[in-house]
Amino acid sequence: MEPPAGPFFPARHGSQRYVCYCGAEPGAAFNAYVTNASEVWSTDFNQEKLERHMAQSGISEDYSTKFREAFEHRTAALTVHNGRATLELKEDAWSLTFDLFKLPSSEARMRLQALMFGLMGCVSSLEKRLEAAEGAAAAAAAVCRSEKNQP
Template sequence: MAEPAGPFHLLRARTGRFLCYCGRDGAVYVTDAVEVWAGELGACLALGCRCSPEEHGAMLRAALGHGGAALSLGPGSATLRLPEEPRCPALALAQLPAAEARSQLQALIFGMAGRIESLERRLEVAVETLASSCSPEKNAVQSQQLFLPDPSPRKSRASSSALPAKRKVPGESLINPGFKSKKVSSGVNFEDS
């Protein structure tokens, strides 16, 4: 039972979705959560391919990372194709027997559950660290700054200097500031209409 080492990538094929991952034993695994196919890194289908498992693992991770891998299934086997990699264009995968597939799926599920548990613990520690690094007074001031509107609408938030508010001068036009009316406004006369 090989522990999964990751990274984990989802592959889509005509028949559905598959999870592809690397094991700590240097093998590549593909599963649809019912059946499991496995192949050794460096065991390429291309004749004359002499990739080391490290080189092939890097190529596989790169191809899976940007969606450049394709899976084709056959009876009892599968082929993981890496069309963008001319040195190792494909990896042969053999279908595991039912008992071995069951133990591999069990290792995958518990391995992923362990990773999730570890990530949750690390997240809790990070949240506690962030919460303790800010004092309650700082938190209250920051939350007020985030949710309360600025009390001075004329003050520009982007600039550090605030412009003084312009005063309205009696008789000055609202549409054309700086222009003073020559006659005193007397209001609207509705009787002449």
């Protein structure tokens, strides 16, 4: 199982904290996942179920983009009731509701492992980008100084 690339979004239901993310799988172009690091809920889409959901929602754009948009705009709401989780993404112009089902523990275990390494990959890639950005800022400042000092 490939580690998910993120982005990973924090969410709450009551006092409980969760992580939400989505991914493309061999079986479906989009699935959403919610986890408390012990249990994992999934939309459990195959391509047929996903296309039926898209036909019903009337949204033909990539769900991953919508998912990200709603979390970035803080318009995503999560409810979790033991076996079932519901994720509602509500923007002004559109809304999407996903039912998520608790995965069996063996699959949850694999997903959590993939998630942990996905998060590690995300940290590593951000560290590299930060190093590059700090290097670029220092280099730009040095060029600026040397140009100013030229007659």
